[in-house]
Amino acid sequence: MQKTKVILVGESRVGKTSIINQYVESSFSDEYIITLTGDKLAKEVEIGDKKFNLEIWDTAGNEQFRAVNKIFMKNSKIAILVYDMTDKRSFEELGYWYDQIINTNDKDNIIIGLAGNKSDKYEDQVVSTEEGQKYADKINATFKETSAMDHESIDSLFNQVLEKLIEKEKKQDKIEGIKDKDKDIDKDKDKDKKTNEPFSLDAKKITEKKDDDGGCGC
Ligand SMILES: Nc1nc2c(ncn2[C@@H]2O[C@H](COP(=O)(O)OP(=O)(O)OP(=O)(O)O)[C@@H](O)[C@H]2O)c(=O)[nH]1
Numbered sequence: 001m002q003k004t005k006v007i008l009v010g011e012s013r014v015g016k017t018s019i020i021n022q023y024v025e026s027s028f029s030d031e032y033i034i035t036l037t038g039d040k041l042a043k044e045v046e047i048g049d050k051k052f053n054l055e056i057w058d059t060a061g062n063e064q065f066r067a068v069n070k071i072f073m074k075n076s077k078i079a080i081l082v083y084d085m086t087d088k089r090s091f092e093e094l095g096y097w098y099d100q101i102i103n104t105n106d107k108d109n110i111i112i113g114l115a116g117n118k119s120d121k122y123e124d125q126v127v128s129t130e131e132g133q134k135y136a137d138k139i140n141a142t143f144k145e146t147s148a149m150d151h152e153s154i155d156s157l158f159n160q161v162l163e164k165l166i167e168k169e170k171k172q173d174k175i176e177g178i179k180d181k182d183k184d185i186d187k188d189k190d191k192d193k194k195t196n197e198p199f200s201l202d203a204k205k206i207t208e209k210k211d212d213d214g215g216c217g218c
């Protein structure tokens, strides 16, 4: 089964650890336990006929512990940028996290999702849905407003990015298929060349022989 690395990034306290715990273990805690280093949890999921062995990486949002994050970001297939919709600064800092992801991965290949978390606290919402969507469009990301507390849109957040990954891989397979076909055509051309070679050699021999025959001393 395909192993797929997913990484969650964003400012401290936006709810990265809570989203992962809710998605993988269906659990939530009010208590805040700071993430100090990269940590991973595994989950198997099925989307249609495709099975994924997800390796979901949690990272530290706190500035003091960010230095190690780059190591964990590498080779990700999916990155989920998280902000807290009740905290404007966490939204304004998304550019920093986007750059980190792009600088450690292949920009054209990584799938990006954006999560505006803590949607249960809608009375305190300071980042509007429109602002979130606009930023998602700008960075070509899928977008969901989530609540790790209520398990709201958590599964669909992951399903959305996985579906996008499936789509991307299908397109790549098609391109590879076309390339392989082109290679086969080239091989056939080579084959033709090779079969022609002995013929032209023979033709040369025949000409030489003729010359020998014809070149008699009479
Ligand atoms: N109301 C509400 N609280 C949440 C939600 N998600 C997380 N929290 C709370 O927000 C606090 C921070 O959550 P974490 O998941 O630890 O945040 P984090 O992004 O992992 O933070 P760092 O590890 O410092 O980077 C905790 O007290 C959580 O209980 C949510 O959807 N709604």
Ligand SMILES: [Mg+2]
Residues within 6 Å of the ligand: 016, 017, 018, 033, 034, 035, 058, 059, 060, 061
């Ligand atoms: Mg954490």
